[in-house]
């Protein structure tokens with residue numbers, strides 16, 4: 001039986017769209033929140049709008065442009081190239097404290113609309129050096145949010161221990177594989193669905209999808 005209300009932190013990408021389907025299956029009411037921080041590709045916001053509209057999910061877009069003031073980086077400044085983090089260094093797409101900020105604002109929204117569950121697609125398995133994707137950070141923030149607002153929120157992280165192939169598997173189990181594949185944007189070059197095929201995000205996405213589809217054929 002579905003219970004309660006959930007806020008999903010939603011970017012319009014593969015991971016958070018899978019989380020949206022996951023939440024739809026579990027909660028009576030699902031609300032999506034997208035943070036507009038001057039993304040390099042405005043298409044991300046458009047994808048997020050289209051997806052929530054198609055799924056009939058109420059959608060809040062919050063202005064987080066101040067993040068662009070604080071953290072010049074490859075996702076928000078067209079002049080900085082996107083590079084993989086090498087040798088343990090953070091990739092150039094890193095915005096320090098981004099999940100801390102996003103989840104805190106999602107918490108405030110959850111409080112206002114009476115939602116107890118906050119869903120985020122963060123993942124420690126493909127941990128690429130983002131400290132605020134780690135499970136221990138999420139648990140710590142969960143305690144802090146509850147103390148800060150004297151509430152009993154639960155931060156849900158359905159993808160925390162999944163690799164990219166398993167995230168595709170989850171989408172498939174939720175009956176959403178084709179939807180996620182066709183409607184989401186992961187590509188750093190702003191091409192929807194299977195993307196440009198060349199950038200690090202596309203390569204990671206394709207590797208996971210191929211791995212999952214191959215394992216499906218074998219089994």
Ligand SMILES: [Zn+2]
Pocket residue numbers: 186187188189190195196197198199200201202203
């Ligand atoms: Zn790409």
